[in-house]
Amino acid sequence: MELLAEYGLFLAKIATVVVAIAIVVTLIVNVAQRKKQHKGELRVTNLSEEYKEMQEEVAVAFLEPHEQKAWHKEQKKKRKQEAKEAKARAKRGERAAPGKSKVYVLDFKGSMDAHEVGSLREEVTAVLAVAKPQDEVLVRLESPGGVVHGYGLAASQLQRLRERNIPLTVAVDKVAASGGYMMACVANKIVAAPFAILGSIGVVAQIPNFNRLLKRNDIDIELHTAGQYKRTLTLLGENTDEGREKFREDLNETHQLFKAFVHEMRPSLDIDAVATGEHWYGIQAKEKGLVDEVSTSDDLLLTLMKQHDVVSIRFAQRKKLMDRFTGSAAKSAEGVLLRLWQRGQKPLL
Incomplete structure (x- = not known):
C-alpha cells in the first residue's frame, strides 16, 4: 500500500508538471498572437501562371518519355536564361517593362x-493600394443573403472600388439573392451561370411567440421599456396590434431603402417589377435586366486571361484556438438553420 501511495504521488507530480508546462506554452502563444498587429495575412496567387502551368502539364503528358525529358531540359535552360537577364537588368538599374493590365479576383461566400x-x-x-487605372476587379460571389446591416456594409466595400473608377465585375455561379444581390448590383457588370439564383429583392422577418404557452403554465413576463417603440414584437411577452403594425412599417421602410439602392446602381431596371421578393434563374434574370451576361466564372476567367494577368487576392483571418474547435459546429448549425428557413422561404435579406 505504501508503494502504491508513493506511485500515486509520483504520478500526481508528473501531471502537475505537464499541466504547468501546458499553461506556460498557452500563455506564450497568446502573448505572441497579441503582439501581431494584424489578425490575418494577405495571400496573393497568380491564377494566370497556375493556368499556364496546368496547360503545360497536360500538354507534356501526351509526349513520349524522351520528348518529355527534352522539354523539361529546355524549360530549365529557358528559366535560367530569364533569371540571368533579370539579374543583369537589376545591376544596370533598369526597371522591368510594364506587363499586362491586371484583374484582381476576390471571393465572397457570405453567411447569414x-x-x-x-x-x-x-x-x-489591398487592391486600392496597388491598382492602376487600366486594372479591373472580379468578385466571385455566392450568398443567399442575411442581416441588413452586414450586407449593407459588404455592398459599401464594393462601392469603394466603383467610386475609384475601377471596373468591377461580379460573377455568380450559384446564388446571389437578397443581400447577395445587394452586393452584386454594385458592379458595372454582372455575369451569372444559367441556373444561378438571383433577385429576391425583399425583406423578411419572423419571430416565434411563447406567451400563450407561458400563461398556461402560470408564468408571468414583465417587459419594461423607455420609448414607445423600443420593442415592437417580443418572444415571450404579449404582442399588440400596434406593435405588429409598427414592425410591418419598419420592414416596408427597409424594403424601400433596398429598392432605392438597387435602382441607383442599375437605373435601367424596372425596379417595381423585380422588387417583389421573387428570385429568378440566370437566363430569366438576364431577360429581367438583373444580370448582363450568362456565363460561368470559369469561362469568364479564361477570357480575361487572354489580355490580362489574373491575380487572386485573399485575406485569411487567423483563428483563435477556441474558434478552431467551435467554428465547425457553428458553421454546421448555421447550415441547418438556413436550410430550414429556405424550405418555406425565399432567400432572405
Missing part, C-alpha cells in the same frame, strides 16, 4: 451574418 465582410474590407483595401 455576413461576417466575411471583415476579410472583404482588407482585400478591397
